[in-house]
Amino acid sequence: MRIVAGSARGRRLEVPKGVGVRPTAGSIREALFSSLGPVVQQAVVLDAFAGSGALGLEALSRGAQRAVFVEKHRGHLAVLRRNIERCGFAALSDVVSGDVLAFLAHNPKGHCFDLIFLDPPYGASPLESALARIAAGRWLSAGGIIVAEHDAGHLPALPTALHFTRTRTYGNTALSTLALQGAAHEEA
Structure with missing residues (x-):
């Protein structure tokens, strides 16, 4: 797996090993970031359920200002940190070791993200709980996008508080973009 475009284009990413690990395919990442376009530039990004960090690292490569990666599995964290170093984005990255839902439970520092990636494991997915906590905790900026x-x-x-702006299907995988209700926002 490689970074598709931007300053780290072509850099090879390590993929965590284990059951249930399914990194977003390069072709899907390319389609996603093409659709996001300039939204990524200067964005503050949250890559939740980060795994290899491919989504957040792709955003940094394409001009995002900063990325926070949240991952709870120790083995995945080691891979994530190596990938951040390999791409040269250590100064632009924060890694949070812990459960995404616990991280999203409280927002005492008032963090606000322009772009939030949620790529939880399929099956007993915490996606709906994560979306509810993002909305309740005001984690998303007024014009921000959740993927x-x-x-x-x-x-x-x-x-x-949230609405779908678009859903695209790629085989068995779907990518939905969401925004805050009433936010002035272009379709991504």
């Missing part, structure tokens, strides 16, 4: 990767056969239920 949620999920099984194409299951559209997640949304809290009333």
